[in-house]
Amino acid sequence: MTEHRNQPDQARHEELERVWGNEPGWRSASAVNHTTVGLRFLITGLAFFLVGGVLAMLVRTQLALPEQDIIGPDLYNQIFTMHGTVMMFLFAIPVLEGAAMYLIPKMIGTRDLVFPRLSALGYYCYLFGGLIIMSSLVLQIAPDAGWFMYTPLSSSTYSPGPGSDFWLLGITFVEISAISAGVELVVSILRTRANGMALNKMPIFCWYILAMALMIIFGFPPLILGSILLELERAAGWVFFEVAGGGDPLLWQHLFWLFGHPEVYIIFLPAAGIVSTLIPVFAQRPLVGYRWIVLAIIVMGFISFGLWVHHMFTVGIPQLALAFFSVASMLVAIPTAIQIFSWLATLWSGKVLFRLPMLWILGFLIVFVCGGLTGVMLALVPFNWQVHDTHFVVAHMHYVLVGGMLFPLVAGFYYWLPHISGRMPSDTLGRWGFWLFFGGFNMTFLLMHLTGLLGMPRRVYTYDAEMGWGWLNLLSSVGGFVMAIGVAVVILDIALHFRFGRKAERNPWNADTLEWATPMPVSAYNFASLPDITTRHPMWDQPDLPDTIAAGKHGLPEVLNQRRDIFGSDAITGKVREIVHLPTNSWLPMQTAAVIAVVCISLLVKAYPLALAACFGVLFFALRWSWHNGAHPVASPWRDDDPVDPPLHSRTFDGPGLWGMVISLMANGTLYVSLLFGWFYLWTAAPQWAAPEEGPIALLPLIASGVLLSLAVLVFRRAVSQLRQGTDARLQNLLWLAAGLGLLHFLSLVWVLVTAPLTPGELAHDAVLTVMLYYLLFHGGLATIFTVLQAVRVRIGYVALRLPYEPVVVQPFWMYTLGVFWMSFAAFVLLPMAWGGV
Template sequence: MTGPDPRERPPRDPVRLHEEFEAVWGNPTGWRALSVVNHTIVMRRFMITGGVFFVIAGLLSMLMRSQLARPSHGFMGAEAYSQAFTMHGTMMMFLFAVPVLQGLAGYLLPKMLGARDLVFPRLSAFGYWCYLFGGIILCFSLLLGLAPDAGWFMYTPLSSSVYSPGVHSDFWLLGVTFVEISTMAAAIDLVVSILRTRAHGMGLQHLPIFAWSILVSSMMIIVGFPPLILASILLELERAAGWAFFDPTRGGDPLLWQHLFWLFGHPEVYIIFLPAAGIVSTLVPVFAGRPLVGYSWVVVSLIAVGFLSFGLWVHHMFAVGIPALAQSFFAVASMLVAIPTGIQVFAWLATLWSGRPVWSLPMLWIGGFVAIFVLGGLTGVMVAFVPFDWQVHDTHFVVAHLHYVLVGGMVFPLIAGLYYWMPLFSARLPSQRLGHVGFWLTFIGFNGTFLVMHWTGLLGMPRRAYTYPTGLGWDLPNLVSSVFGFVMAFGLAAVLLDWVLHFRWGRRAPENPWRADTLEWASGMPPRSYNFASLPSLPTRHPLWDHPDLPRSIEQGRHELPQATHGRRETLGCDPVTGEPREVMVLPGNSWLPLLAGLLLAGLCISLLAKAYPVALGLTALVVLVLLRWSWENGAYSREAAAVADELPEGLRLHTRTQDGPGLWGMGMTLLADAALYASLVFAWLYLWTAAPDWRPPARSPIGTWPLAWAAGSLALGAAVMGRAVRRLRQGHVAGLRGGLLLASGLGLAGCIVLGWLLLQAPLQPRASAHDAVLAFTLWFLLVHGALSTVTAALQAWRIHVEHVSVDAPYEPGVVLMLWIFTAAAGAVAWVAMSLLPIVIGGF
């Protein structure tokens, strides 16, 4: 059968075509490889680094199981156990689970979607360096004996400076926040890439189910991670500067930390599960030999799980004194989420039932996943019942449930997926014998470890306890769990050994070894740096089943964008719904800027840990300069290259010549995350106002009523002026454009002056009052955003002067306008919530 594109071009010599593309897309070697931004290389680094952190976290868990094997065991002391416990959970949740899944997604999705790279390759590279350096900083705390020891959830006041002096908790707060920059960057990149860089005709109804799962989970990251980022910043300010946020004696509330943490923490469970479910929904049809049953239902269930997961966070707090009505609501929501999850399980079973499943090595891990995850889901429904949760809260029953859901729901599908896509990485097949040994040792060891822990939990054994006396019925179960824990460790070691050995001694894999239906198997084994020599039209969910000859026609350059002599890294930009081409996106090439920015941020993190605040201030200034230089260079694509727009598909232009480039979408996702953080800040203000046990607002607001209104009004007026300038530019009018941008910048500067005056002159006492601490933090938030808006508007005026922005290249000011609108809206919300509302409430 021929390829699906009716506008196929004459074939070209694949060898010469490959040489042409390698000249533009090829990756340097040696020390220059550190500047590579290609997604295939960067995402492989993510996965390898995550694997190293997984091994370290696994070794910590074995140390803990050794300590708990016998009662009154002296293998580890309380402090060492607390550090191991905290770092195990932190590394598994923040350094392994999400980064590895994002790495796999970033590696596969451009290949699945018919694109040549992710839409923000330099952002992905920057994210990797933040991930690597943040993880190294966290691990270094172990070597220094200064690892965090307040638990991976860092509950206050246990993590406050009173009960956790020194830098133990600071390593967690700064290191995890540093790592979360990487997670947010990857999520934004993945969302925009899925929506805007797909093959011609790949509408949402044709999107691979794995892409759907990553789209939903990435949107959850963008909305769900900012509450934890805010909480970490607030707690670090409380520890380092003495500001009052969580101290009840100064008007704060330690429960605020729990609310902010679990606003992140419970969606995090599904952020991990949904990509794993996407792997299962991808593999099951391949090995069943038929399309996935209920594709639309599975998509709806993924979206439903993502939506419902944000309404469950309080079920982690049933034992802290939540009102009965709230407990009932969150209990119902906790049980309701099982429905869309069950839909996916039934879709997998129906696909297997109606097909002819081949129980190869990847399917063995899928079978283990289904058995373990269903059991974990059943115990999840059990702990959703408030009376039962009260009995097992903070016992080993919850530990067992957590591992059944997370390890069963993520690690087993991940290993299945890695076995499945291993030929794509290495062009070799894994060992069936060693792979089977690894599976059965892991499966038996896992159930022997954590199934028994349900029993110890029901017998009342508390979690986080480093030892226990004999005679309570916990001796034998703990010994059994520890023995089987080592069995599981041997199984995972066998899996890792199989993966390492197969790169050298594995049997060569044939083309499309699993007879898969998705497009990544047409990108070569291993894939080329540019993925595809030409980009086909794909109005189908199963391109390789419907068009088996597609890989050869792609390699021969018979589809769209089959040239690279112009020197640009090009891929198609599509309509987010229909998949119809909108423009040709020009992607930035290799650069040292991501590594430099990551190194400076790492230095900033270390200087904050060392309390070297002048050094931190200087590094902050350097980071800002590097990021501004990066943004200038990233937007300043060579005018000569952009002018040579020959051989573009009919009706398409380079994205630099449109009003809807990828930067607009990237800014939209970034501001969505920013809005989630700001909404969490407003939530903290309202929560403390209504629930803090000793909330003491002054009779008169220390910032008054109208100064904040003047600042917000100035920012809003600047946004209006900026909006008018952007509209005129898009209509083709350039007269007065620079003046409008400079006027907007001046209005922003005026707003910043008022905010700065408030911070300097208002009688705020953030060290004495949580009320004033939240006010001061909000003013700083507005000041930073106002300053950023001011500077970017002025830079746009300069870019017009040097002709980087013009009627022919109009989209950059629209990106800046989005920042202005957000800043103005944030100022208005702050005035209403913190200046106007207290007066209105006080009048009743």
């Protein structure tokens, strides 16, 4: 009788596994499932971490004794530059994003992230970009200007080889990965939570990841813009940072630290999310001050964007600015303290179980508090002046970043390992790994505070014996190797546990969050049915939840029409609004990333015709990608048996694609605002800023171009308005008219650019104007292409009154293009004219 009851369930599980699973063998490279992509991020990040660790050990070997010449100055500069680059860009952010990709759908009760192909694209961009950067080290032409690439050290004058180009192009490539993950995570958390999971019932880890993803969207574009400008200066001779042409090298520092300081909190927040998730589990009580922690997360995210100048206290900024940024730097300690006191209160009021993950959490609390205290010291301007660019700053950075990120990350690894493997790690090996790492870490970096206070500069490859730093550096280097042994023990433990680990019970830590309601090891589809949530602690308050999920007693228990379906929910209440159909396994993400890699490599070897051809290849794959969306037969053809309540998202006006477009435009807008910032900064602060007496851009053609763009937007809005009003009679004609007007706008902008007497190689004024015109051209052309595709899809039948989804997604792009055009006209043309010349 039992066997008879289980047969339908077994068949249903097999069908879910078939639809949601990866292709076998080498074809698994086409996988887009979030579990697979997340694990690939984690494994690749670990590989880069080991490379960065080896580079660190080379640095410590060179500095162990005075006056050593094991590593020459040129190679040493490459090694410390690559160490920082690997750890910051190829390990910390990608690994945390990978952990978020793996965990978030399971925590919010869904089967996948909302844009699976975007996740896969992000991974391949990360992999290929990282390999491009690492190849420079293998070829012995690695960047040597520091992981921050300050100008003019990174300019073609002082770094004439391709090393800086590897950094600029490779990092920009990797940043595509980070921003795609940011968009993916924001939309998934807001729009695909389990039915009933309102914001106030969302796991605290999801709040941390939501803040992190939004900070990526607003924090990474300034660095992307700075990298593009510096590469244009190096490759094309355009002047942005050259003083003689009206530029300013300090503009690079502003753009870099507009990214660099939020990045510290982008790294810290997910790690703190792990701490806030694990402490209640091992204290066996709910987190104290949930709402206060959410508020602290939001405040920390906002404040972090106002601190970038405290990295520039010694460059000669005004006294008022020094005071403002000093106070702001100390204020950020308040939301940090709220979280620490909440963690301590939870531990104090609970019955703490000192399991292996908890040991790493305690190590984090000790190390991070010490790093926070030295951070407050560095926020004081007089002290900052004394220790700036010394080993004290290096020690502080490692206490904050390694203590604030790596300790919680290892705790998280141990905590979620049973979820991945179904087995428990070794408690003995794990504790040996912790004590070796903890002792070696403090031995290394605690002593570096002392060498910094004694005046040892950072980034020096050797030092005289008379300075008295030798014994401190020797002990610090010994500590580094002890720490490396600890890392090796942890990796050995993790590797061995897959073969020899004790089989884990269901929910082995007695956790409260939803990911432990999935099978162990986890299935490709996470949940056999999508649960209803009524509490913040579902595994504590509904202990039978895993059984009811597996029995198919919740939402979407069956596969419909061979689709990968999940629920789309209200952003605030979590109530189900639609069924979101997701794309299945695809080679398009890998193909698109591979062609982008060809663009980067072609630019590195200065094969510009090949780079241009590869750009058209990127456009081809991107358009093919977008073509297989909406009601296309590959995505979700129209069927008479389609669900009506809730409907499929491609049959609505407010699917996740609209949210993805808006979030992407936020990142795009941040890049544009960074360009405006650069324009006004150079205008007001560059010592030799100069502009032509007469404006170099023809005014009337530019206005005509803007009028054509405005008309195109009005026509497109009219088409969408008709859809909303229930008619599609003139939809195709309106779309073709909007595309025609957009094409005329594009051509008129091309004419303005061709006829303008701009000299970007001589004047920073003209260089910024040229970048602005290309930016407007790119968006005008892309909006036109989008509209042509929509008109064609109307003719084929993929867009219609019953399939209104896609034009609503394209409309914000048109609105954004119009907004940045007239904003550019005001900022770059009208304002200088009204000011009487720039």
